[in-house]
Amino acid sequence: MASARHTLRTAGTIAGLEWQLEWRQGHQLAAVGLFAIASVYVAFQASDHNTSAAGWTAMLWLVHLFSGFTAIGRLFDRERTDVRRYLQWTAEPLGLMLGKLFHAVLTTTALTAVVLGAFVLFLGWPQEVDTPGKPGLLVLGAWMGGLSMTTTLVFVSAVASQIRAGGSALAAVLGLPLLLPQLILATRLTRGALADEPWTMLVEYPVFLGALGAGTSAIACILFPYIWRA
């Protein structure tokens, strides 16, 4: 049984490896960013400078959802086959999962910043958001929603990567229903924050989203060893 220290060291190595991979294959990160910004621009053109809070929320989360899919959906099968085989024999599963999760959290944070930034740049806020605490609540909601989607996607990606043919298509099929609860909470939060609901009524939503993300991560960590060397 691997010690906690060994697990953490594995996690660190994997996270570093992912980071390197991200820079070496710069096109992947760039592709996600391009996808996000292009989608926002389409939303900007479609909305014709005039968006309701509901429309803004819908577009934000659609873009966020599919950018997340693009970025995280293939997290578990982007290494070359030989690297993957090597990891399968040497890396400790829990450490590997933690490393991937850490990387996914970083990626999502960056992605949230890009998507939300592009939204504010192109579409602007749909209405005044100068009420104290409101921009913070919107940003926190987008971030927490993104994180709780991401942890689920990491799990789905891990399952789907075990399938020899059509794994990435399957990730989309399995992932969408799994992401519905997070999206329901997240859209509810964004819509509420834009519609002048008092923040005390909404502050439970980021907490729910965070708890859902943490719970999903925990389950993923517990279950991952069973599929990694199957």
Added chain:
Amino acid sequence: MKGAWNWTWKAGSILLLGYVILRGFGTPLQPGLVTATPSQLRIGTDTIVLAAAGQPFASEDDAPADFHVVLRAGDQLLQTETVEVTPHSVRLSVDVPATLPARALDAFVFTPAAGTLFLGNACFVEEAAKGDIPAAVRADAPEERAPQLGFSFPYQPNIIESIRNLLWHVPMWFAMFFIMGLGFVASLAQLRTDSADWDMRAEAAVKTGLVFGLLGLATGSLWARWTWGAWWVSDPQLNGALVTVLLYSGYLILRAAMGDDDRVGRLAAVYNVFAFIMLVVLLMVLPRYTESLHPGKDGNPGFNSYDLDNSLRAVFYPAVIGWGALCYWMYTLRLRMNRHAYRLLSR
């Protein structure tokens, strides 16, 4: 001995469900007031008709004088005169005074056999000024009467006759929870032992559970149409139910995508464990922390809002056992099919 038990419980489940269907559809509903027409009363002498649903609360030859009706405004009672009584309605003549403590009137109908029927905010007197009801038309509180009805289901406003759906919708979800729980245990055992048999159990459980989940959605949708006016509404409990069914459909898609890959049992078990935990979160945790239209939720895990009285209990508990046993029976059949298929394929 084992053989005898094997068919006894199956026959028992059929008998129980037969009882549930006969009792569930055959039992009359206690009468209750549904509407008052017109809903606006004018000052002076006016007439109003209170209509009831459920079993008749009067027979054709009952005297109108036996049906005492009062209208309540605020904390004062207004007397009325019963003009005509039919099995499902009562016509009143009211001397509406110019002053009332409140503009909304609640109706109480005191019947000889069916007890006291109540309709809140039955009608309104827009023109009335605020003040006391004059002593001439003020009524004393009549004696509360206990219903003397036979075996009958309670009347619930808005739900009315659809209360019988309680014997279908709720036990079907219970059966789904039960069989999915069985599948969860089977998947845990599969992860521990890596045996094909536990995998077959889990698959049989999920397939059976999905049937009951779909039936639960269908009966729930019918009920929503009747009580809330729409086939589907956005509600935490309903969202959770839909996502749960989609999740378990994903389980079947995952299995189908894996084909005859020998890791299918492992992967399916991992997915199933995850799905069951999500089921518990979605259907039992989240709806309790958010506002929900669905009864039994909104911070209230109990069954109080169904007002499950003894007559309903006498049918509801057999329904739970009957549907649960039928579900388990379906599961054993599916499991037998899986085992035969496995034996044939691995020959």
